[in-house]
Amino acid sequence: xxxTLRILALSFIMVxxxxxxxxxxxxxxxxxxxxxxxxxxxxxxxxxxxxETLMLENVVYNIPVVVNVVYKISPLEETAIESQIxxxxxxxxxxETNMDDVPEQFRAAVxxxxxxxxxxxxxxxxxxTRDNFRDDRQEIAKSEFGIPATDTGRKLNIWIVVLAGDSGxxxxxxxxxxxxxxxxxxxxxxxVGPRNGIGIRNEGKQLVHEVGHFFNLYHLPGLIEPTxxxxxxxxxxxxxxxxxxxxxxxxxxxxxxxxxxMFMNFMENVHxxxxxxxxxxxxxxxxxxxxxxxxxxxxVESTSIEN
Ligand SMILES: [Zn+2]
Numbered sequence: 001x002x003x004t005l006r007i008l009a010l011s012f013i014m015v016x017x018x019x020x021x022x023x024x025x026x027x028x029x030x031x032x033x034x035x036x037x038x039x040x041x042x043x044x045x046x047x048x049x050x051x052e053t054l055m056l057e058n059v060v061y062n063i064p065v066v067v068n069v070v071y072k073i074s075p076l077e078e079t080a081i082e083s084q085i086x087x088x089x090x091x092x093x094x095x096e097t098n099m100d101d102v103p104e105q106f107r108a109a110v111x112x113x114x115x116x117x118x119x120x121x122x123x124x125x126x127x128x129t130r131d132n133f134r135d136d137r138q139e140i141a142k143s144e145f146g147i148p149a150t151d152t153g154r155k156l157n158i159w160i161v162v163l164a165g166d167s168g169x170x171x172x173x174x175x176x177x178x179x180x181x182x183x184x185x186x187x188x189x190x191x192v193g194p195r196n197g198i199g200i201r202n203e204g205k206q207l208v209h210e211v212g213h214f215f216n217l218y219h220l221p222g223l224i225e226p227t228x229x230x231x232x233x234x235x236x237x238x239x240x241x242x243x244x245x246x247x248x249x250x251x252x253x254x255x256x257x258x259x260x261x262m263f264m265n266f267m268e269n270v271h272x273x274x275x276x277x278x279x280x281x282x283x284x285x286x287x288x289x290x291x292x293x294x295x296x297x298x299x300v301e302s303t304s305i306e307n
Contacts, residue, residue: 055305057115061290062302063156064121068147070133070140070161071189075125080192081160085120087194087204088211091266092116097277103252106262109238111283115306116215116290121155132162137169141182148181153298156214157184158207160192167191168206170213173295185210193272200248203272212278215286215296217267219245230257236281239265249274 065085069076090096094113102110128145140146140159149157163169168187185207193204221242222232233241243256246263249271254261262268266275267282289296 056291058305058307060115060117060304060306061287061300062117062119062304063299064151064154064301065118066122066124066150066155066157067120068141068149068157068159069123069125069189070128070130070146070159071125072128072131072162075127076160076189076192078123081123082120083194084192084204084207085118088118088207091205091208091278092118101276102264103260105260106264106277106279109262109277109279109281111278111280113306114278114283114286116286118156118211119301122150124150132164134164137186138182140186149184152181152183154301156211156299159184159186160189161186162190163188167201168210170210172213173216173289185214200271205266205272205275208266209269209275212267212282212286216289217282217285219267219269220262220265221245234267236279236285238279238281239267246270 067081067085069081087096092114094111097110097112099107099110124147126147130139130145133140133146137159140161141148141157146159146161163186166186166188168185168191170185171183187206187210188201190198191201191204191206193202193207195204217236218234220234220239221228221244222234228244230241230243233239239262240259241257242261242263246254246261246268247270250261250263254263262277262279263270264274264276265282266278268275288294290300291297
């Protein structure tokens with residue numbers, strides 16, 4: 001599987017390609033997105049601010065989701081879509097991480113409830129003449145072949161299609177102008193789960209991974225993959241830097257860059273049965289996109305407070 005960060009030169013959109021093979025390909029040129037990391041709680045100095053921070057931590061962000069299924073032969077059962085979105089919610093509620101499966105040294109970093117929820121707003125299904133889609137995601141969102149995004153900038157559009165050679169893609173924050181009709185995440189139909197998926201992407205975790213990208217998470221080795229070395233990382237403190245992204249089911253204790261690799265992270269490309277955790281740092285980074293002024297703040301439909 002290649003892991004490609006692609007810049008579509010004309011539209012300045014960064015798309016992460018998250019494949020499932022072990023093949024490697026060369027990397028295209030990349031542009032590092034400018035990011036400001038707003039970490040809730042970084043600056044608290046007074047009781048008032050501490051209270052505000054506590055409130056921020058308890059805010060649950062509700063994000064509406066539009067699922068666009070582009071198919072050639074048969075539409076997707078709505079129950080499969082609903083169970084996939086339910087699974088996404090379960091992961092973001094911290095319900096899918098079994099601490100027993102997390103290596104001891106990483107348990108303290110487990111995110112728990114990320115307090116992001118995804119509500120299924122609309123399902124659109126449309127037949128296409130295309131057998132599959134390759135690198136150009138714009139084809140998927142063109143009305144000629146697929147389904148244009150609904151309410152770009154306000155609703156998270158998820159396209160389920162047959163991707164040639166890929167498991168999924170996502171547009172990274174800040175690089176797709178808000179009015180662009182391709183902004184969202186793309187997953188291969190075979191990955192739709194949690195129990196309907198097939199092969200090594202059979203638990204519905206590809207969507208989790210792509211949603212992570214959409215909300216500003218990199219793969220753990222950082223920006224340049226698959227040969228990032230140790231000089232780049234994912235800009236998250238509590239994910240140990242690793243030299244390369246992992247595939248398959250790595251041996252326990254696999255290490256690089258002077259520490260054990262957290263290959264069991266959702267932002268890795270290991271088998272679905274091996275991807276099991278987000279960290280607190282990743283949680284903070286995703287949520288920072290949703291606070292007022294954040295790069296994904298426009299996607300928050302409503303908030304609630306949960307202690
Ligand atoms: Zn990825």
